[in-house]
Amino acid sequence: MTAFLKLLARNRLALAGLVMIGIVVLLALLTPLLPLADPDVTRTADRFKPPFSEGALLGTDHLGRDLLSRLLWGTRLSLAMGLAAAIIAATLGSAIGIIAGYFGGRTDNIIMRGVDMLMAFPYILLALAIVAALGPGLMNALIAVAAVNVPFFARNIRGITVGIAHKEFIDAARLAGMRDREIILGEVLPNVLPVIVIAMSTTVGWMILETAGLSFLGLGSQPPQADLGSMLGEARSALITNPHTSIVPGAMILIIVMGINLLGDGIRDALDPRLKSGALSRPMAATTVDRQGAVPAARTDSLLDITGLQTEFRVRDRQYKAVGGVDLHVKKGACLGIIGESGSGKSVTALSVMGLVASPPGVITGGAVHFDGKDIVGAPYEVLRALRGRRVAYIFQDPLATLHPLYRVGDQLIEAIQSHESVPRSAARARAIDLLKSVRIPNAESRIDSYPYEMSGGMRQRVGIAMALANDPDVIIADEPTTALDVTVQAQILSVLSDLRRERGLAIIFITHDFGVVGQLCDSVAVMYAGRIVEQGPTGAVLRNPQHPYTSRLIDCVPTLGGGQRKLAAIPGLPPVVDNLPAGCAFAARCDKAQADCRAGQIDLLATGPDRRVRCLFPENVTEHSI
């Protein structure tokens, strides 16, 4: 709640709206206590007195009634009507929407078709028809305005409810013995309530306008009772001669509706989870670079050399050091595995290479990435764009999320080819078919015209690989490309990648959490923990003789097929959060060999043998490095 108020207060316009509405509501509440003239007493002798005349601060109307008094009483009535209509419409509409969305199927069909029919009528016509049927009067106008707004709430809330009704916690509630009524009230409603509040805050303004509209037409409040609409309606005939009688209620309507809309927008922005997570702030085309100190030189002459790379996420006043100084390099035709648990920084390392970390909040704060001898951290966007996909290509975990659902896979492949090379469409299409064949998609000629949803997960990932290969890149960075796939499909994809690497001399950086996959595919492996490499070396050596306690214990955690039923080794505790890393070894808190020295200060990645390095003061198996 305090967070919500803080967010709201940060929005200047919403604050202004809150102040406007606050004053109006306060005045309306205090109206009966204020020393005002009776709003309904007519004094024809005093008709059309101008504002600021004696005894009538805002003047009088055509019957000599005090305008200030009528304005305040009218505002009170209009606000009450608008709010009542909004509450009725929100309650009814949300109830309909929740029931339709929760039960689904035929219930949903019947209810929503009824709502659609209501929506098919023009707004004001429907309200007029309802009032015409029920007869003019305040209550009937209220009913009409509420009824007209029910479909808006029903549709909105139904959409949200459908999403919630299929969540697992609803199933869990059923298994806990809760009945439909209890689930709707106890599980669904709390989750849709913010949406109802948002919808109400943005519609209460309309409803005040609509009730005023009906009163203006003489169908709402009946004389002599004043509301803002009827005041305007009565003043209409004197618009030219005595404009103040129209301006006074008109200005009040303007203030109320504007205030409510500004406040409503503010409430929506503060409550909407999508806006809160920054989904609407567009990331920049390349990651922001804010490097302190000198740019390190490349340590090797490899095709891709990452030196001292540091990437962090700056969220408000916190800095999450996702990558804290990573050195990696990969040669032509080699395959490097990066292994680590979630949050270890393996994906951020990979994305930093081509400046693909979303900024804000991501910032590269140090280190260098040398590709083909040139540092590309902070390179102009044009340079990065020419390299992305052309020289360095990515394969991501979920091909369903990376392929555009509305375009045929062939068109997406052709686009990938044509964005780097100007070739005629027919030639690009022929290349696309060749690519699909090279990743062993059967019937490539016909599959090229499929949409992504028509393909299985394994086929889609092959398209993802084909797209990465489209421009014959030198380096492929594969970020958990087989994690979402079944084992038999994973085996197929790995064999495709392995063959391609051999045939084309590709350098592959393969990110995974699976030791089995690394062991099969990669020549060398880097193990990451809390944003740093803790161990690095040839795959076979690292997996057989792990030297860092984290590596060896992680390997023990993974069951391997053929071991039979058994108790698994586990690592107690959790990895540290990267905005508050300990001074020494990040693994010390979970390590059973940790000494005081481990926690004292920075520990370097030190060589323990040919090609092997480990970030540990007390490494294991060091004597056996005879690989």
Add this chain to the structure above:
Amino acid sequence: MTDALKLTGLSKSFRVGKRSFGAPWSYVHAVQPLDLTVKTGETLGIVGESGCGKSTLAKMLVGLLPPSTGEIEIEGAVLDNADPAIFGKRIQYVFQDPISSLNPRKTIRQIMEAPLRRLHRLGKAERAARISEIFAAVNLREEFLDRYPHEFSGGQAQRIGIARALAARARILILDEPVSALDVSVQAQVLNLLADLKQEFGLTYLFISHDLAVVEAVSDRVAVLYFGAVVEIGPAREIFANPRHPYTALLAQSAPEVGRPISAPENAGVELPDPLDPPKGCAFNERCAFATDRCRRERPALTGDRGGREIACFNPLDPAAEV
């Protein structure tokens, strides 16, 4: 030993091409009629690839989905009314995604109290006592009770999910991919916790997973599902070491293993059969190297062999053959 769970001819078909009135266009048979028994105190592993019907099976077992045909017998009592509130006291479910199985707007205490209040009608003091007992069993601190789900890591949230399942005092737990959303180091913690709880409370598990090594490590027996039907069932130790159904053999060969060279264990481009147009005969025949004409005509039934294994195959692999 008694049977904790006995399924007879259980199947589920979904309608496709829904119409408002009249019969649907066609049916997809997500689970073919299936007989299965789980003994009390046993862990039965169920493996299979996505789309093989393992989650549909699990949802039927806890009453979240009404079966199309067949019978579910839990601890000797037949339950066929698909009412989770009645199933809930005997059989509970642990979800794959620990975070989304907890209502984000409720505190852990509210989540834990629901089954105690609804299923067992416990009073306030009894509920508090029971919750602290369960929390002690799953190694969670009681101060967590007043927090909201988003404050927990995946491993902690999964412990809460397990605690909720235990709160219902069910003796059978359906574990639907309980560790596949977790990191390996945390995965082992949760698996070991499950093993301890099983001993402590004498539970029976149905452990569903796509990870063969995990299933083998926790299960007594394993059933392999393909395209909605059990193709092989047998003791966990032997079934992957010495598979008799060609599909089990394919699964075992596909599991990545350190030191084994990469080779595609089957022709590239082979996919699961189309559920709208199921193959005639054995569902696996299009992917099988040993398929004969008979396999393309008839569907093999699950039959037992001498080693306590059941296989649905006309040409099973030699039990002694090395894979």
